[in-house]
Amino acid sequence: MAVTKVVVDPITRIEGHLRIEAQQENGRITKAWSSATQFRGLELVLKDRDPRDAWAFAQRICGVCTVVHAVASLRAVEDALDIRIPPNANTIRNLMVGMQFIQDHVIHFYHLHALDWVDVTSALKADPVAAARLARSLSPWPNNSESHFKLVQDRVRTFVASGQLGIFTNGYWGHPAYKLPPEANLMAVAHYLEALDWQRDIIRLHAIFGGKNPHPNFVVGGMASAINLDARATINTERLTDVHDMIRNALRFVEQVYWPDLLAIASFYKDWGAIGGGVKNHLAVGEFPKNDIRDVAGLYFPRGIILDNDLSTVHPYDQAGVTEEITSAWYEYEGADALHPWDGQTKAAYTGPKQKWTYLQDEKKYTWMKAPRYNGKAMQVGPLSRCLVGYASGHDDIKALVGEVLGRLDVPPAALFSTLGRTAARGIESVLIARKMVEWYDELVGRIKGGDTRTFDGSKWEPGTWPKESKGYGYMDAPRGALGHWVRIKDGKITNYQAVVPSTWNASGRDKAGQPGAYEAALQDNHPLVDPKRPIEILRTVHSFDPCIACGVHVLDATGRQVTEVKVQ
Ligand code: NFE
Ligand code: MG
Numbered sequence: 001m002a003v004t005k006v007v008v009d010p011i012t013r014i015e016g017h018l019r020i021e022a023q024q025e026n027g028r029i030t031k032a033w034s035s036a037t038q039f040r041g042l043e044l045v046l047k048d049r050d051p052r053d054a055w056a057f058a059q060r061i062c063g064v065c066t067v068v069h070a071v072a073s074l075r076a077v078e079d080a081l082d083i084r085i086p087p088n089a090n091t092i093r094n095l096m097v098g099m100q101f102i103q104d105h106v107i108h109f110y111h112l113h114a115l116d117w118v119d120v121t122s123a124l125k126a127d128p129v130a131a132a133r134l135a136r137s138l139s140p141w142p143n144n145s146e147s148h149f150k151l152v153q154d155r156v157r158t159f160v161a162s163g164q165l166g167i168f169t170n171g172y173w174g175h176p177a178y179k180l181p182p183e184a185n186l187m188a189v190a191h192y193l194e195a196l197d198w199q200r201d202i203i204r205l206h207a208i209f210g211g212k213n214p215h216p217n218f219v220v221g222g223m224a225s226a227i228n229l230d231a232r233a234t235i236n237t238e239r240l241t242d243v244h245d246m247i248r249n250a251l252r253f254v255e256q257v258y259w260p261d262l263l264a265i266a267s268f269y270k271d272w273g274a275i276g277g278g279v280k281n282h283l284a285v286g287e288f289p290k291n292d293i294r295d296v297a298g299l300y301f302p303r304g305i306i307l308d309n310d311l312s313t314v315h316p317y318d319q320a321g322v323t324e325e326i327t328s329a330w331y332e333y334e335g336a337d338a339l340h341p342w343d344g345q346t347k348a349a350y351t352g353p354k355q356k357w358t359y360l361q362d363e364k365k366y367t368w369m370k371a372p373r374y375n376g377k378a379m380q381v382g383p384l385s386r387c388l389v390g391y392a393s394g395h396d397d398i399k400a401l402v403g404e405v406l407g408r409l410d411v412p413p414a415a416l417f418s419t420l421g422r423t424a425a426r427g428i429e430s431v432l433i434a435r436k437m438v439e440w441y442d443e444l445v446g447r448i449k450g451g452d453t454r455t456f457d458g459s460k461w462e463p464g465t466w467p468k469e470s471k472g473y474g475y476m477d478a479p480r481g482a483l484g485h486w487v488r489i490k491d492g493k494i495t496n497y498q499a500v501v502p503s504t505w506n507a508s509g510r511d512k513a514g515q516p517g518a519y520e521a522a523l524q525d526n527h528p529l530v531d532p533k534r535p536i537e538i539l540r541t542v543h544s545f546d547p548c549i550a551c552g553v554h555v556l557d558a559t560g561r562q563v564t565e566v567k568v569q
Contacts, residue, residue, distance in 0.1 A: 003030070005359060006532045009037070011542055013112045015064045016549025018507065020519070020538055021361045024529045029538075032516070032523035034507050035360050035367040036553045039330075043346045043554065046497035051077045051489050052220045052461075054497065058485060059215050061499065061554040066214035067100050067206065068478040069485070069499070069551075075293050076485040077220050080472025086454040087291055089222035091444045092209050094288050095243070096216065097476075098433045098440065099205045102250050104479040105383075105430045106258055108546045110188075110195040113423065116540045117265055118188040119178040120168045124157055126182035135187045138260040143194060144187070152190040172534045179268040188265065191257050202250045208239050222456035227448055240445060247441055251434040262427040263408050266420060273415030276541040278522030279378045280417070282306040282385035283505070285317060285484065287477035288436065300436060301429070301477055304389040305374070309417050311392040317374075319473050319484060322500060324370040328509030331370060337512055338373070341486035342471055344498035368553040371508035371517060372500045380518040381481025381505045382545060383425035388416065397435075401428040419522065422544040463492035478502055480546050503552035506545045519545060 002025070009019035017038040023031045046057050058073035059066065071093055078085065085093075128149040135144035159165065180188070203213050209225045210216020217224045228234040286296060286303030296303055304314035323338040332349040333339060351365050360366035373379070390398035405424050406413060415421060460466065466489070474485040481502030488496040508517035516524065519542055528537050 004532045005361070006529065006535060006538070007359070008535050008538055011539065011547070013115070013539075013543065014547040014549065015062070016547070016552070018542070018547055018549050019360070020523070020542060021359060022523060022529065022535075022538065023361070024532050027528060027530055029523050029527040029529050031361070032520045033361045033366055034369070034509060034517055034519040036369045036507060036549050037367075038549055038553055039348065039350075039368050043344075043497050043499060046494050049494050050463075050492065051080070051487065051494055054487065054494060055218050055220070058497075058499065059218075061501070062548060062551040063214050064548055065100060065104060065478050065480065065551060067096050067210070067216060068476055068483060070216075070218045071097055072474045072476040072478075072483050072485040072499070073487075074218055074220055074474065075476065076472040076474030076487040077489075078293075078472070079474060080470040080487055080489050081220075081460055081466050083221050083460045084292065084457060085222045086452075086457055088227065088444060088447055088452065088455045089457075090289060090291055090293075091440050091447075092223045092225055092455065094440050095247075095437060095444070096206055096209055098288070098437045099203060099246070099250065101433050101479050102254060102430055102437075103199050103203045104546075105426045106195055106254065107199055108426065108479075109258060109262065109423075110192040112546065113543045114188055114192060114265075115168070115171050116536060116543055117178070117269060118180060118185050118192075119173055119175075120156065120171060120185070120189055121160065121173040122178065122180070122182045123186040123189045124153060124160065124182075126153065126186035128153055128186065131183040131186040134183050134264075138264055139256045141256040141260075143190070149186055149190055152193060153186060155193075156189060172536045175531075175534055175536050177530070177536050180265065184264060184268070188261060191261055194257070195253070198249070198253050202246045202253075205243055205246045208235070208243055219456060221458055221461060222454075225455055227453040227455060229448065240448075244441060247434075247437045251438065254430050254434040259427055259431055262424065263405065266405075266424060267409055269420060270409055270411055270415070272420040272540065273409070273411045273418045275526055275528065275537075276419035276522040276544065277309070277417035277421070278520075278525050279380040279516075279518045280307070280309040281374070281377050281379045282388050283317065283374055283379040283381050283482050284386040284389040285475040285477050285482040287386075288433075293475075301386050302390055302393045302395060304393060305379075306385070306388050306392060307377075311388060311413070314389060314392045319475070319486075321375040322372060322484065323376075324372050324498075324500060324504075325511045326370055327512045328365055329367050329370050330365050338376075341484065341498035341500055342488060342496065344486070344496065346498070367507075367509045369504055369508045369517070371511045372505045373511055373515075376511075376513065378508075378511065378515045378517060378521065379482075379505055381502050382422065383429050383479075383481075384416065384422045385481060386477060387425040387428055397432050398428065401431060419541045419544045426546070466492065480548055480551070481505060499554055501548075501551045501554060503545075503548045507547055507549065507552050519547070
């Protein structure tokens with residue numbers, strides 16, 4: 001049987017630059033390679049800095065998950081220096097990270113992933129009356145009306161007639177893999193447009209607590225958000241009412257638009273519950289501390305590891321088991337082939353094509369992603385991994401929503417280990433976090449009313465109070481999965497800083513044992529590719545991870561020179 005070599009470069013509708021290569025035989029993918037073709041960085045920039053400034057640099061790893069690297073960095077430094085933050089600061093961080101999840105996941109579903117399943121051009125054939133009837137049968141959302149859907153359809157029609165599809169240009173419209181009826185397509189396109197406005201509104205929560213978005217302000221030891229209900233320039237009653245309204249708005253949209261759309265669209269694509277599972281080991285470091293990040297038992301999303309898709313046992317996680325390998329990545333290590341992040345090295349050594357892209361699948365090294373491994377095993381991270389660890393841990397809220405998905409779609413639990421499972425899990429946790437935000441808000445207001453307005457503990461602010469030498473680990477389960485920052489501090493300065501990021505776990509290439517990373521493994525797992533010239537199936541599975549390559553390759557070569565060569569096409 002003839003082998004067709006397929007190259008998708010760049011994968012669009014992601015953050016950053018990602019190339020996927022595959023071999024296709026007889027309508028299926030037999031082998032796949034994931035290559036991060038961009039090179040950037042921050043770990044070296046952090047060296048020799050004051051650890052109190054680390055969060056501000058680390059945060060620039062990404063402009064999408066804009067708060068998570070700041071919080072991971074704060075936690076790493078606070079771990080190293082044994083700093084405890086006041087309960088209000090913990091709650092405010094939870095609210096900010098929570099809103100980041102919700103914004104990220106909704107944007108991913110509608111703006112980055114939906115068009116793999118929703119045919120915009122088919123929406124033009126829909127009957128707006130029937131579309132409104134369908135939408136109202138799913139949800140009480142007020143804009144699910146005939147007049148609104150007609151308006152949206154007219155807008156899209158004008159767009160298409162102009163010949164300038166704009167944001168809808170790069171779709172495989174009319175591909176036989178699209179299965180939604182025109183009315184469902186119209187409903188999804190209408191919500192796609194609404195979500196654009198909605199996300200801008202709800203993320204103002206970051207600006208209220210952190211001064212701006214993206215990249216709000218934080219502080220080691222708490223939050224830089226003074227609370228005084230009677231002052232104008234602080235968190236006051238008016239600001240808190242704003243926050244309250246944003247949380248309600250977020251919850252309403254997630255419950256009345258995202259969740260019903262997800263279930264409705266998924267019901268047409270149940271076959272994707274048997275496609276693209278990939279790596280069978282799942283890692284969740286856990287997130288949303290109750291009071292203190294050191295209290296792992298108090299995390300709302302639990303910590304743990306699932307091995308070989310076996311949900312009967314949740315294995316413990318210990319950060320000591322994390323290493324990064326570089327067998328397939330353009331780096332060099334001195335004296336080792338796998339390094340724990342506290343001893344991590346960041347030395348770029350590009351050996352790829354110099355002038356023109358050739359097939360990277362013929363090369364031993366083919367990506368800028370290091371390969372994180374846990375006790376030598378490849379891991380999958382992200383919403384699905386969190387959901388599986390929660391499910392297997394007996395987490396009531398997660399079990400209830402997983403049960404709802406499986407029941408509504410009438411699929412067995414094994415369907416979770418798939419492209420569809422990753423996309424469904426993102427919706428599940430969005431609903432749970434949005435509900436939890438209401439509780440966190442009440443907690444914060446309750447504490448303030450009780451007279452506790454503290455958001456900062458400055459008792460260890462001065463370097464004179466620090467040990468001469470220390471090291472810390474900051475964990476965070478970010479929207480795209482398990483994230484860790486590892487810091488070493490000596491004489492008041494950072495001596496080594498390493499970040500191991502969710503997209504690095506998932507987008508990594510093959511390791512020294514030849515084990516593929518999660519994108520690669522997913523594409524090699526019972527994966528169709530019908531028409532190599534229109535590889536929509538590859539997009540579905542790669543997008544189901546919500547790649548962020550900026551995060552994944554947050555490293556920098558001190559000379560910076562290789563960058564231009566890599567970009568030559
Ligand atoms: Ni740039 Fe990120 C998230 C982190 S990367 S988006 O979520 O950390 O995978
Ligand atoms: Mg790193």
